[in-house]
Amino acid sequence: MHLKLPVTFDNSEISSDVDCIAATLEEADLSRIAKLAQHVRDLKVQHIADFDWGWTARNCEGNPAKDRLDFVHINVSDDDVYWSGDLRHGVNSRWETASVLIEDLMRGEDIDRC
Numbered sequence: 001m002h003l004k005l006p007v008t009f010d011n012s013e014i015s016s017d018v019d020c021i022a023a024t025l026e027e028a029d030l031s032r033i034a035k036l037a038q039h040v041r042d043l044k045v046q047h048i049a050d051f052d053w054g055w056t057a058r059n060c061e062g063n064p065a066k067d068r069l070d071f072v073h074i075n076v077s078d079d080d081v082y083w084s085g086d087l088r089h090g091v092n093s094r095w096e097t098a099s100v101l102i103e104d105l106m107r108g109e110d111i112d113r114c
Helices: 027-043 102-106
Strands: 002-009 020-024 048-051 056-058 068-076 080-089 091-097
Touching: 002 080, 027 048, 027 068, 027 102, 080 102
Parallel strands: none
Antiparallel strands: 002 020, 002 091, 020 056, 048 068, 068 080, 080 091
């Protein structure tokens, strides 16, 4: 399945051509997300974060962005998931995507929110 999510930055002065990020999630990725969500429930924690490198920064037109995403994390709670990381753009800025319900991901249908 293909996933495209809008990106927000913690620094409002950042002028980046990254408007959304895109990835292809395979069955193994969906299984991993479901397992992490179960661990969140079992451990009674807010979320679990782990490295996840399969993302491409894109602009609104869908073209690869010039800016580079670093230290991409997947953040899984008991019912949703979002990705976050750093943008290297002369100055560092943190970014994160909109969250997606895990239930929606498990349908296996493409999601495009950009």
